Amino acid sequence: MTIAFHGAARTVTGSKHLLTLDNGHKVLLDCGMFQGMGKEGDELNRTFGFDAREVTYLILSHAHIDHSGLVPKLVADGFNGKIYATSGTRDLCAVLLQDSAEIQRDDAHYENKKRARSGLPPIEPLYSVEDARRAMDLFEIVDYGSFVTIEPGLELMYTDAGHIIGSAAVSLRITSGSPSKETHLLFSGDVGRYKDLILKNPQPVPQADYILIESTYGDSLHQPVDNAPDVLLDWVTKTCLQKKGKLIIPAFSVGRTQELLYMLNQLEQEHRLPALDYYVDSPLSYEATAVVKKHPENFNDTIKDVLKVDNDPFDFKGLTYIQDAEASKALNGRTDPMVIISASGMADAGRVKHHIANNIGDARNTILIVGYCEPRSLGGHLIGGAKKVHIYGDEYKVVAEVGQMRSMSAHGDYVDLLHFVGGQDPSLVRRVFIVHGEYPVQQGFQKHLAEKGFAHVEIPERHQSFEL
Numbered sequence: 001m002t003i004a005f006h007g008a009a010r011t012v013t014g015s016k017h018l019l020t021l022d023n024g025h026k027v028l029l030d031c032g033m034f035q036g037m038g039k040e041g042d043e044l045n046r047t048f049g050f051d052a053r054e055v056t057y058l059i060l061s062h063a064h065i066d067h068s069g070l071v072p073k074l075v076a077d078g079f080n081g082k083i084y085a086t087s088g089t090r091d092l093c094a095v096l097l098q099d100s101a102e103i104q105r106d107d108a109h110y111e112n113k114k115r116a117r118s119g120l121p122p123i124e125p126l127y128s129v130e131d132a133r134r135a136m137d138l139f140e141i142v143d144y145g146s147f148v149t150i151e152p153g154l155e156l157m158y159t160d161a162g163h164i165i166g167s168a169a170v171s172l173r174i175t176s177g178s179p180s181k182e183t184h185l186l187f188s189g190d191v192g193r194y195k196d197l198i199l200k201n202p203q204p205v206p207q208a209d210y211i212l213i214e215s216t217y218g219d220s221l222h223q224p225v226d227n228a229p230d231v232l233l234d235w236v237t238k239t240c241l242q243k244k245g246k247l248i249i250p251a252f253s254v255g256r257t258q259e260l261l262y263m264l265n266q267l268e269q270e271h272r273l274p275a276l277d278y279y280v281d282s283p284l285s286y287e288a289t290a291v292v293k294k295h296p297e298n299f300n301d302t303i304k305d306v307l308k309v310d311n312d313p314f315d316f317k318g319l320t321y322i323q324d325a326e327a328s329k330a331l332n333g334r335t336d337p338m339v340i341i342s343a344s345g346m347a348d349a350g351r352v353k354h355h356i357a358n359n360i361g362d363a364r365n366t367i368l369i370v371g372y373c374e375p376r377s378l379g380g381h382l383i384g385g386a387k388k389v390h391i392y393g394d395e396y397k398v399v400a401e402v403g404q405m406r407s408m409s410a411h412g413d414y415v416d417l418l419h420f421v422g423g424q425d426p427s428l429v430r431r432v433f434i435v436h437g438e439y440p441v442q443q444g445f446q447k448h449l450a451e452k453g454f455a456h457v458e459i460p461e462r463h464q465s466f467e468l
Helices: 038-045 071-076 087-117 129-136 230-244 256-269 284-294 300-306 325-331 351-359 378-384 414-420 439-451
Strands: 002-007 018-019 026-029 057-061 082-085 139-141 148-151 153-158 167-175 182-187 209-213 246-250 277-281 321-322 338-342 368-370 388-391 392-397 400-402 430-435 466-468
Touching: 002 414, 002 430, 026 148, 071 129, 071 351, 082 087, 087 129, 087 139, 087 284, 129 368, 209 414, 230 246, 230 256, 230 338, 230 368, 256 277, 256 284, 256 338, 277 284, 277 351, 321 325, 338 351, 351 388, 368 378, 378 388, 378 400, 414 439, 430 439
Parallel strands: 026 057, 057 082, 082 139, 182 209, 209 430, 246 338, 246 368, 277 321, 277 338, 368 400
Antiparallel strands: 002 018, 002 466, 018 026, 148 153, 153 167, 167 182, 388 392
């Protein structure tokens, strides 16, 4: 059999790995969108590198758009097989994929107005809302913790990866040949952090012959999560109480937003939360938070204890969800101190771009980055110290303070990643493939794996294939 890497190969986003079995059946691991890459990303998202009609099964590790965002395009291009996912992943995909389709529709409408004035042909969204709805009909739910048969000779087991609600590492047990031979393949998906604020630790995985492992922070060490509420409080105090400004926090609707709300709730429980207006300005974040609340099976013991005394650990005094666009715009006309949490996490789409554009020129304000940002995204430029940025084609001077909370990552650092593979016997692993990372970071993680005894470690290029 062979495996080909069509996304998240020397880049962080666009996860797509195609396994071709000896019987000719094709198993696609994730179908993610390239994000934060501008025009290059749009071009990459329009070409898979394989024929969607030839894919037999799709197995999703989790619902983040860089892992699931092209599922409707796969369906629109002719895929009609089963999509395997956990219950949490299915529920999140139902809201994330429709939201993605609506954003593409609206962005195309806006862009086509400008193109028409310039005499240019219109552009088409990657897929429609109807494509997203059709995709949901193909989902097949798989529980954690035991192998299920997809077809004779192909078995799947999910284990909790501790990254977001529903996230999973994928273990495949493949039997083929004569005499029959059993091969074990492990795909990490995205590995969460051990001692996460909300989620369980990543769970142990079976011994593998071949491993695909993410490497987003493969050469970094995170700050401890224990003091994250105190760090967040410091930013609220400095910006809103001392400078009398707005604290703008770009946050992914799934995972990061709920962690922020949980920490602010904790500060209120401890009677330390400043009396301010706190806004979650994202209809998707509202829906995603409702999904998170539906899946306590992913919660760790700490939050389960909190639930005994607080029936909603994601709510607190002063919190308002904004869904209406006009109410969102009204925030920009206000000058009083407030906290605004808004998608997207890379600040490259959604309402947060408008908030940044309207507040980046005031030194009283702070833009606080709390997650990974692709270097070419708006968030990436801000973290990189840019003095000027472009938002919707206009140039803005960066006058507002730019901050970063490095403890707030849903991805494990290299110690977490090594812990994840720590139960493997390296002598039994034939090859490790490092995916989902920037190339220099992957090279650093390759050295860490070698130090742990993994002798054959590859860093695939996009569309590169290997015989297994």
